[in-house]
Amino acid sequence: MSQTAQDGPNAGLFDTETFAGFGASRFRPTGEIPTGRLVRAKSQAKLKHGVRTHAPRLPGVYSMLDAKGRVIYVGKAKNLRARLLSYFRTKSRDPKAGKILGNTRVLVWEQTADEFSALLRELELIRRFRPRFNVIGQPGQRRYVYFCLGRQPAPYAYITPSPTGKEIACYGPLKGRAYLEDAVRRVNDWFKLRDCPATVAMVFADQPELFPAERAPKCLRFEIATCAGPCAGLCGRREYAAGVRAAKAFLDGRDRTVLKELKRRMTAAAADLQYERATTLRDRLQSLTRLDDRLTFLRTARTGGSFVYPLIGPDGTTVWYLIHHGEVSGALREPRDATEHLAARTMMDKVFSQPPPGEGITDRTVDSVLLVFAWFRKYADEKARLMTKDVALALCPTNEAIETTGSRKSSSGGRLGALPQTPPEGSNPSGPPFCSRPVE
Numbered sequence: 411m412s413q414t415a416q417d418g419p420n421a422g423l424f425d426t427e428t429f430a431g432f433g434a435s436r437f438r439p440t441g442e443i444p445t446g447r448l449v450r451a452k453s454q455a456k457l458k459h460g461v462r463t464h465a466p467r468l469p470g471v472y473s474m475l476d477a478k479g480r481v482i483y484v485g486k487a488k489n490l491r492a493r494l495l496s497y498f499r500t501k502s503r504d505p506k507a508g509k510i511l512g513n514t515r516v517l518v519w520e521q522t523a524d525e526f527s528a529l530l531r532e533l534e535l536i537r538r539f540r541p542r543f544n545v546i547g548q549p550g551q552r553r554y555v556y557f558c559l560g561r562q563p564a565p566y567a568y569i570t571p572s573p574t575g576k577e578i579a580c581y582g583p584l585k586g587r588a589y590l591e592d593a594v595r596r597v598n599d600w601f602k603l604r605d606c607p608a609t610v611a612m613v614f615a616d617q618p619e620l621f622p623a624e625r626a627p628k629c630l631r632f633e634i635a636t637c638a639g640p641c642a643g644l645c646g647r648r649e650y651a652a653g654v655r656a657a658k659a660f661l662d663g664r665d666r667t668v669l670k671e672l673k674r675r676m677t678a679a680a681a682d683l684q685y686e687r688a689t690t691l692r693d694r695l696q697s698l699t700r701l702d703d704r705l706t707f708l709r710t711a712r713t714g715g716s717f718v719y720p721l722i723g724p725d726g727t728t729v730w731y732l733i734h735h736g737e738v739s740g741a742l743r744e745p746r747d748a749t750e751h752l753a754a755r756t757m758m759d760k761v762f763s764q765p766p767p768g769e770g771i772t773d774r775t776v777d778s779v780l781l782v783f784a785w786f787r788k789y790a791d792e793k794a795r796l797m798t799k800d801v802a803l804a805l806c807p808t809n810e811a812i813e814t815t816g817s818r819k820s821s822s823g824g825r826l827g828a829l830p831q832t833p834p835e836g837s838n839p840s841g842p843p844f845c846s847r848p849v850e
Contacts, residue, residue: 429479432471432520433538437530439523439729439743440753446470446520457517458498465491468724469525471532473541475516481539483510486532488525510543523741524723526731529781530738554583554776557590557701559661564612564640565654566603567594579658581705583776593701596694599636600668601657603650606641613643614650660698663706669699711736711779716762718802720744720795730754730802732761736779739764745805755803762799 431446438444449460470490474483487493497503497511522528536544555569560577569590573580584590598605604612610628627644631637638645638653659665676691719731728744739761745751786793797805 429475429481429516429518432473432518432531432535435531435534437527437534437731437738437741439741440757442743444520444522446518448516448518450516452515454498454511457511457514458495461491461494461498461517465494465519466521467491468521469523469528470519470521471528471535472517472519473535473539474510474514474543475518476513477515479516481535481541482513483541483543484532484535484539486525486528488528490519490521494519506543523727523729524721526719526721526785527723527729527741529785533777533781553587554585555587555590556580556582557584557594557661557705559654559658561608563614564604564650566605567597567657568605569594578654579661581661581708584704584708589697589700592697596697597657597660597701599631600694600698601653601660602636602638603653603657604637604640605631610641612640614640614645614647615643616646616648617643660702661705663702663709666702669695669702672698707783711783716799718758718797718799719792720797721792732758733782734761734764735766736782737775738778738782758799758802 429448432444435444447464449457449464451457451460467489469486469488471484471486472490472494473481473485476482485493494517497507500508520531522531553571555571556573557567557569558573558577558581559565559567559579561568565578569584569587573582595605597603606612606628613625625642627633627637627639627642629637632639632642632644638650640650656665660668672691672695676688676695679685679688679691716734719733720728721731722728730742730744731738732740732742740757742754742757743750745754
């Protein structure tokens with residue numbers, strides 16, 4: 411966008427250098443110039459008038475700036491006009507929306523190709539500006555934890571926000587501390603692992619002692635057969651280690667016997683009219699199944715999840731989103747001529763040749779991966795539109811092929827790929843200056 415002159419009665423209210431625009435985006439096709447507008451006013455009535463007059467009924471992102479020109483909130487909308495006007499409905503708006511608007515002196519918006527692009531752009535801008543009224547998407551704001559096996563001499567399952575690297579196994583990042591704490595208890599109970607405090611000494615039956623002492627279990631878990639009793643020397647080191655290995659095999663996805671067995675017991679209890687026992691077993695099964703689903707997603711999202719997602723925007727233009735290792739790695743317009751076909755082929759070769767990141771999903775990338783997963787979970791029918799890399803490349807012949815055939819294929823032709831069934835930054839802030847057109 412090109413910078414326009416500041417004019418009107420509010421032209422001197424803000425420093426024009428305070429906000430230079432949203433900047434570049436890796437989710438915008440190369441060479442595309444975004445359309446946006448800036449509305450500035452001291453009163454909410456004038457801000458509302460500017461929105462009503464100029465905001466389009468199209469998808470996009472928007473931002474609120476305070477009196478010092480600082481970005482205080484970033485949001486996305488399927489319909490920019492409707493979403494921005496909702497902030498001015500005092501009787502139906504959320505209290506937080508009223509507080510944000512009360513601190514707003516400038517409204518800025520930028521149109522996007524479609525709603526999916528708006529979601530991606532919103533997360534990108536939140537990470538870039540870190541607005542104080544945004545919580546989701548900001549690095550370090552969402553409290554992710556890790557599901558771990560560790561802490562010698564008798565390892566057990568636990569959750570922690572900060573793994574030390576000394577764990578036998580560590581899985582994450584994960585959100586939902588309440589359900590994870592319940593899953594930790596279920597894992598320790600099933601595999602008979604201890605959950606004693608660090609101050610409790612562990613003594614194995616095959617550990618020689620100079621002066622053997624009589625010890626009793628420190629809790630009731632041994633009595634109800636949910637712990638092997640290493641605190642009282644009631645199990646050997648090898649026996650306990652076998653339970654740890656079995657727990658790790660389940661968490662790694664290599665052995666799901668626990669889920670099959672719980673389901674078998676639940677079905678049998680229900681058949682015997684033991685409904686209370688069946689309910690208890692159902693709760694255990696649901697807890698461990700949810701954990702298994704999330705861990706399966708973490709294992710596969712960064713090694714799979716590579717495809718091209720063609721999406722038609724409100725203006726009828728198709729954008730190809732290149733999704734690799736669970737994240738959107740780039741976007742391009744559906745090729746229309748020989749030059750665009752060659753550029754698309756080059757870009758896809760570069761994107762899809764990248765190896766999986768060695769660190770897997772981290773707390774910095776998990777939001778991006780979950781965004782893609784949540785989109786296809788919400789719009790499940792969109793999976794049928796996905797193209798494999800090979801199909802997408804087949805739609806991008808070389809210049810010579812186009813000149814020979816004199817035609818091009820449509821992205822609606824060819825066999826579509828399938829989205830993996832497992833559940834599912836740092837952009838360069840520099841870019842073209844924002845089109846700063848003040849509106850009274």
